[in-house]
Amino acid sequence: MTVRIAELVxxxxxxxxxxxxxxxxxxxxDIMWVAGKGPGSGAWPFxxxxxxxxxxxxxxxxxxxxxxxxxxxxxxxxxxHGAQIIGITIAALFLLILGTYYFxxxxxLIAFLLFYIRVMGKHSxxxxxxxxxxxxxxxxxxxxxxxxxxxxxxxxxxxxWYLPLYKLIY
Amino acid sequence: xxxxxxxxxxxxxxxxxxxLMMMIIxxxxxxxxxxxxxxxxxxxxxxxxxxTFLVPPDAAIIFLAAIYYGAMYGGxxxxxxxxxxxxxxxxxxTFDGRPMALAGKADQALITAATASFIGGxxxxxxxxxxxxxxxxxxxxxxxxxxxxxxxxAFATFVGLGGDDIPKTIFSICIGxxxxxxxxxxxxxxxxxxxxDLSGFYHGINFLVLAIGxxxxxxxxxxxxxxxGEVKVQRVKTSVLSVFKSLGRFKECLGTAVxxxxxxxxxxxxxxxxxxxxxxxxxxxxxxxxxxxxxxGKGNPKGxxxxxxANNAASTGSMLPMLxxxxxxSPTxxxxxxxxxxxxxxxxxxxxxxxxxFVWDLIGSLYVSNVFAVIANILLIPVFAxxxxxxxxxxAPVIFILSIVGGYAPAQTVHDVWLMLVFGIMGYLMxxxxxPVAPAVLAIVLGPLAERxxxxxxxxxxxxxxxxxxxxxxxxxxxxxxxxxxxxxVMAARRRRNRAAxxxxxxxxxxxxx
Numbered sequence: 001m002t003v004r005i006a007e008l009v010x011x012x013x014x015x016x017x018x019x020x021x022x023x024x025x026x027x028x029x030d031i032m033w034v035a036g037k038g039p040g041s042g043a044w045p046f047x048x049x050x051x052x053x054x055x056x057x058x059x060x061x062x063x064x065x066x067x068x069x070x071x072x073x074x075x076x077x078x079x080x081h082g083a084q085i086i087g088i089t090i091a092a093l094f095l096l097i098l099g100t101y102y103f104x105x106x107x108x109l110i111a112f113l114l115f116y117i118r119v120m121g122k123h124s125x126x127x128x129x130x131x132x133x134x135x136x137x138x139x140x141x142x143x144x145x146x147x148x149x150x151x152x153x154x155x156x157x158x159x160x161w162y163l164p165l166y167k168l169i170y
Numbered sequence: 171x172x173x174x175x176x177x178x179x180x181x182x183x184x185x186x187x188x189x190l191m192m193m194i195i196x197x198x199x200x201x202x203x204x205x206x207x208x209x210x211x212x213x214x215x216x217x218x219x220x221x222t223f224l225v226p227p228d229a230a231i232i233f234l235a236a237i238y239y240g241a242m243y244g245g246x247x248x249x250x251x252x253x254x255x256x257x258x259x260x261x262x263x264t265f266d267g268r269p270m271a272l273a274g275k276a277d278q279a280l281i282t283a284a285t286a287s288f289i290g291g292x293x294x295x296x297x298x299x300x301x302x303x304x305x306x307x308x309x310x311x312x313x314x315x316x317x318x319x320x321x322x323x324a325f326a327t328f329v330g331l332g333g334d335d336i337p338k339t340i341f342s343i344c345i346g347x348x349x350x351x352x353x354x355x356x357x358x359x360x361x362x363x364x365x366x367d368l369s370g371f372y373h374g375i376n377f378l379v380l381a382i383g384x385x386x387x388x389x390x391x392x393x394x395x396x397x398x399g400e401v402k403v404q405r406v407k408t409s410v411l412s413v414f415k416s417l418g419r420f421k422e423c424l425g426t427a428v429x430x431x432x433x434x435x436x437x438x439x440x441x442x443x444x445x446x447x448x449x450x451x452x453x454x455x456x457x458x459x460x461x462x463x464x465x466x467g468k469g470n471p472k473g474x475x476x477x478x479x480a481n482n483a484a485s486t487g488s489m490l491p492m493l494x495x496x497x498x499x500s501p502t503x504x505x506x507x508x509x510x511x512x513x514x515x516x517x518x519x520x521x522x523x524x525x526x527x528f529v530w531d532l533i534g535s536l537y538v539s540n541v542f543a544v545i546a547n548i549l550l551i552p553v554f555a556x557x558x559x560x561x562x563x564x565x566a567p568v569i570f571i572l573s574i575v576g577g578y579a580p581a582q583t584v585h586d587v588w589l590m591l592v593f594g595i596m597g598y599l600m601x602x603x604x605x606p607v608a609p610a611v612l613a614i615v616l617g618p619l620a621e622r623x624x625x626x627x628x629x630x631x632x633x634x635x636x637x638x639x640x641x642x643x644x645x646x647x648x649x650x651x652x653x654x655x656x657x658x659x660v661m662a663a664r665r666r667r668n669r670a671a672x673x674x675x676x677x678x679x680x681x682x683x684x
Binding site for chain 2: 003006007010014021024025028029033037038039041042044045048049051052055056058059062068069070077082085086089090093094096097100101105109112113116117120121122123127131135139142143146147149150151152
């Protein structure tokens with residue numbers, strides 16, 4: 001896909017998003033003046049979404065006239081190597097967040113770091129081990145103990161697994 | 171109490187152990203954040219804001235302001251040693267900093283940058299101290315119409331002075347404002363924009379989710395794509411003798427640095443301008459007024475001093491409207507403002523009356539941070555050279571992890587983390603297509619305040635929008651906003667007319683402008 005095509009696709013996608021916001025703003029909400037109460041609850045998002053839509057239409061219009069540098073560019077939007085790095089990274093982040101729900105953040109982080117540092121970065125096992133265990137341990141003590149913010153432990157992992165660590169800090 | 175008395179109290183407050191410790195950590199973290207390519211003050215402040223839940227608000231804001239400060243110093247390091255700006259604010263530093271490094275004068279360039287940054291920091295905090303109290307007092311006259319008009323003026327500066335594509339800038343502002351409306355309506359209590367009936371949308375979209383998404387995940391994706399190749403670090407050798415020699419040589423750059431400081435400070439106050447254009451303007455001015463303009467770009471130390479003094483001064487300048495008016499002067503201060511709201515403080519004129527200790531501790535800490543940052547910067551030069559060789563396959567996962575836990579911490583829901591990933595990917599794609607992202611971050615922070623002041627104003631006037639032009643101050647802000655809004659359109663029309671006239675005179679066609 002060239003940058004020129006990407007510019008059009010993005011403008012159309014954002015125009016659809018704007019329309020979705022407009023429709024959602026009218027969902028049981030007033031978008032006009034309500035006597036004695038001022039502007040309706042949906043007025044602010046509705047009219048702003050309309051401006052978003054108009055700005056997308058302006059971008060599409062400028063695309064046809066080839067006004068913006070992107071609308072004139074025939075370069076590739078993603079070079080193959082860059083696309084590979086970005087694609088793998090986004091997939092890894094997706095799996096990390098998905099894994100956080102099922103296995104908790106700590107186990108998911110270990111897997112994520114193992115993949116990113118060892119497989120992607122091809123760093124030594126020693127460095128990989130230090131970071132893949134050191135970072136989750138640091139985060140555990142920092143969040144659970146210092147900030148008193150419990151991070152997700154995962155729906156498939158019994159709380160009992162973390163009891164020995166909790167005994168250390170409480 | 172007079173300004174001087176308050177300032178002395180503030181400086182003393184900065185030396186309270188917890189404040190001092192947070193300031194020192196903040197400056198050092200900021201120096202590294204600024205020095206690492208792809209990370210600037212905004213990234214550091216966004217990612218590390220959740221960490222500050224650990225300490226009282228005074229220490230938290232001092233920590234974040236110290237990161238902001240430190241990052242302005244650090245940005246020069248990678249510009250000089252790698253030839254890659256640590257942040258956009260240090261782009262102009264590469265012009266002469268890199269040639270100096272290639273000529274074996276990396277140490278002189280780094281020390282010139284640090285000294286100029288110190289001068290920028292010093293002049294700007296003095297200006298800040300003098301301007302902030304009267305401006306805050308003046309702003310006490312503002313009612314909801316003035317607040318709303320001022321916010322419109324802030325957004326109009328992005329359109330008029332931002333220099334980005336206008337429809338894309340308007341889109342960015344509006345999407346930030348719309349996202350800020352997600353959740354329960356502040357006045358009627360009705361749920362708004364609850365997509366797919368997900369309960370996570372009921373508590374709204376925290377500005378940090380958008381800010382960390384864009385500046386943590388999006389920025390790293392961008393950097394991963396752009397710096398696939400190996401970066402080459404220019405070796406830096408420093409000694410006590412060379413530090414003193416370089417400091418001695420700084421005399422010739424003093425005038426440039428002082429001028430850059432004043433320029434940077436005033437440019438920094440404008441929401442759409444800030445440190446990047448401030449430093450570029452300062453560089454341009456230094457070159458224009460130089461007796462040897464040809465030496466710029468080839469390793470002239472003044473080419474390092476000019477942008478570095480300006481970007482530090484601009485960072486302090488951007489705090490002025492944030493603290494006194496509640497309007498952030500930069501994306502970083504927008505995040506600071508959001509943080510202050512989380513801590514239960516409302517930035518704006520009343521802050522000076524209701525929480526004077528907080529304000530003056532912050533101002534006092536700027537003086538102390540500035541001194542500490544210049545010392546730490548010079549001492550850490552040898553360390554930077556090693557850290558900058560850190561591979562992105564180590565840095566990137568660490569930033570991603572900090573972003574994810576930082577996005578989770580405020581509301582403690584995985585829903586926000588998913589949203590952050592979506593914002594990160596969207597922010598990255600939009601940035602590739604030249605959609606400015608800073609206005610969206612500013613807008614999501616100001617959105618709830620802007621909507622409330624609009625609705626309050628219209629309720630007061632019974633729906634009559636002329637309330638925004640009938641009141642003198644609000645009217646002045648609105649007129650200024652309208653002028654700024656139409657300024658680029660008028661300029662584009664003039665350019666087109668000039669081109670048409672030139673073509674008619676037989677000068678031939680010229681390239682179309684975006």
